[in-house]
Amino acid sequence: MKKIIVHIDMDAFFASVEQALNPLLKGKPVFVSGNTARDSVIAACSYEAKKYGVKSGMSVYEGLNLCPNAVIVKGNPERYIDTSKRIFNILQTFTEKVELYSIDEGFLEITLDDDSYENLEKLGLSIKKAIYEETSLTCSAGISCNKTVAKIASDLCKPDGIMIVKEEQIPEFMENLPVEKVPGIGPRMAESLTLMGIEFCGQVRKIPVSLFKKKFGIKGEEIWYLCQGFGDTSVTVQSPQPKSFGHSYTLMEDTDDIDLLLSVLCRLSHQVGMRMRQEDYCGNVIVLTLRYSDFTSFTKRKTYPFWFNDDQTIFRNASSIMIEECFKKIRLIGVSVLGIQRKYQMSIFRNEKREKMLKAMDSINKIYGRDTIFPCLMLYEKMKYNPVKKTHAFMFGELKKISTLIPEQPV
DNA sequence: TCTGGGGTCCTAGGACCC
DNA sequence: TCTGGGGTCCTAGGACCC
Numbered sequence: 543m544k545k546i547i548v549h550i551d552m553d554a555f556f557a558s559v560e561q562a563l564n565p566l567l568k569g570k571p572v573f574v575s576g577n578t579a580r581d582s583v584i585a586a587c588s589y590e591a592k593k594y595g596v597k598s599g600m601s602v603y604e605g606l607n608l609c610p611n612a613v614i615v616k617g618n619p620e621r622y623i624d625t626s627k628r629i630f631n632i633l634q635t636f637t638e639k640v641e642l643y644s645i646d647e648g649f650l651e652i653t654l655d656d657d658s659y660e661n662l663e664k665l666g667l668s669i670k671k672a673i674y675e676e677t678s679l680t681c682s683a684g685i686s687c688n689k690t691v692a693k694i695a696s697d698l699c700k701p702d703g704i705m706i707v708k709e710e711q712i713p714e715f716m717e718n719l720p721v722e723k724v725p726g727i728g729p730r731m732a733e734s735l736t737l738m739g740i741e742f743c744g745q746v747r748k749i750p751v752s753l754f755k756k757k758f759g760i761k762g763e764e765i766w767y768l769c770q771g772f773g774d775t776s777v778t779v780q781s782p783q784p785k786s787f788g789h790s791y792t793l794m795e796d797t798d799d800i801d802l803l804l805s806v807l808c809r810l811s812h813q814v815g816m817r818m819r820q821e822d823y824c825g826n827v828i829v830l831t832l833r834y835s836d837f838t839s840f841t842k843r844k845t846y847p848f849w850f851n852d853d854q855t856i857f858r859n860a861s862s863i864m865i866e867e868c869f870k871k872i873r874l875i876g877v878s879v880l881g882i883q884r885k886y887q888m889s890i891f892r893n894e895k896r897e898k899m900l901k902a903m904d905s906i907n908k909i910y911g912r913d914t915i916f917p918c919l920m921l922y923e924k925m926k927y928n929p930v931k932k933t934h935a936f937m938f939g940e941l942k943k944i945s946t947l948i949p950e951q952p953v
Numbered sequence: 954t955c956t957g958g959g960g961t962c963c964t965a966g967g968a969c970c971c
Numbered sequence: 972t973c974t975g976g977g978g979t980c981c982t983a984g985g986a987c988c989c
Contacts, residue, residue: 598989761986840984
C-alpha cells in the first residue's frame with residue numbers, strides 16, 4: 543500500500559468558467575476583472591491572453607498594452623463558488639480525504655496497492671475526465687508523495703496536463719527547477735537568492751541549512767527543505783477555524799470626504815459583522831487599514847477586553863481610529879476583526895436591544911436578499927454612486943449629520 | 954488610467970510582570 | 972542609585988498565497 547498525493551488545479555479558472563458559459567468568448571483572450579469600483583486589476587485571464595504575457599494580478603491597463611484585443615468580463619463570484627462546489631463533490635467520489643486549498647485547487651490523499659506509473663496516470667486521467675464531463679472545464683493534475691511536489695508538478699504541466707513525480711525521481715526533478723517555482727518562494731525571496739547566485743533548487747542543496755537559517759530565519763530553513771522536494775504529506779479534510787474576518791475597498795477615486803469615508807467604513811463593518819454572525823464567530827481585535835493616494839499604507843490595530851460581532855462596535859471603534867489618520871486623500875479602506883473565537887465559547891459583549899435588532903436585520907436580508915436593510919450611514923455612499931436605487935435603512939443616528947455621529951466614546 | 958481583495962504567517966520592538 | 976533576564980502580550984509592517 544502506498545499513499546500518494548494528487549494536486550488538482552483548475553486551468554485559468556474564472557476565465558474558463560466564463561468561456562464555458564459564453565461560446566462567444568471561446569478561443570479569445572479574456573480578462574476577468576474584479577467586481578470593484580476601479581476595474582483595474584485582472585483577477586484571471588484565459589490561456590489565449592497568457593500567450594501575450596498577461597498574468598493575473600496585472601493591471602488591466604498593462605494587460606491591454608500586451609494584448610489590445612482582449613475581452614474584459616466582470617467577475618461573477620457566485621458562479622465560481624458554485625462551480626467550485628461541484629468540482630469538490632467530484633473529487634470526493636475518489637477519496638474521502640480531500641483538502642480544499644482554494645476556490646480552484648485541492649489536494650487528494652489516495653492509498654493504492656499499485657503505484658506504478660501507468661496506474662497513477664490512469665488515476666489522474668480519470669479525475670480530469672470526471673471534472674470535464676461535469677463542468678466542461680480542464681484542469682491540471684500533479685501526482686507525487688507530498689503536497690509541495692504535487693503542486694509544483696501540476697503547475698509545470700498546465701494547461702490540461704498531468705505530471706507524475708515518484709519519490710525516487712524527486713532529487714532529479716528538483717535539481718534544475720527554478721527556485722521561484724517553489725510555493726513559498728515569492729519575488730522577494732527569489733531576488734535575495736539571485737543575489738546569492740542561486741537560480742535553481744539544486745544549488746540550494748550545496749549550501750548548509752545552517753547558513754539559510756542564519757540568513758533568513760525559520761523561513762530560510764523551511765525553504766531549504768522545500769527546495770530539496772520535502773513537503774507536507776498530510777491532507778487536512780476539515781477546514782481550519784478562521785483567524786480573521788475582513789473586507790477592504792478601493793474607492794472610485796481618492797478622497798478626503800470624511801462622510802464618504804465613514805459611509806464606506808460603515809458598509810465594510812456591516813459586511814464583516816454579518817459574516818461573523820452568519821458563521822457564529824466573535825472577535826476582540828480590530829484592524830483598520832488605510833492606503834493613501836501616494837500608495838503608502840498604514841494599519842492600526844486595537845485589542846479590546848471583550849468579544850463582539852456586531853456592526854456597530856466594529857464601526858465605532860474602527861472609525862475612531864480612522865478619524866485620527868485622515869490627513870490626506872485616501873485610496874483604500876479596510877477593516878478586519880481578529881482574535882476569532884466561537885461565539886458560544888465567549889462571554890460576548892451583550893446588548894439585548896442591539897442583538898434583537900441585528901437578528902431581525904440578518905433574517906430580513908437572508909429572506910429578501912442582501913442589503914434589503916442596512917445601517918443608514920451606508921446611505922451616503924449608496925446615494926452618491928447610485929442615487930436612483932430605493933433603499934430602506936435603520937438608524938444608527940441621523941443621516942444628515944454623519945460626521946457628527948462619530949463616537950464621543952468608542953464602545 | 955499603474956498597482957484588487959481575501960487571507961495566513963513571521964518578525965522585531967516595546968510594555969509589563971515576576 | 973544602577974542593574975538581569977525570562978516570559979507573555981500587544982503592535983506595525985512585510986512576505987507570501989490564491
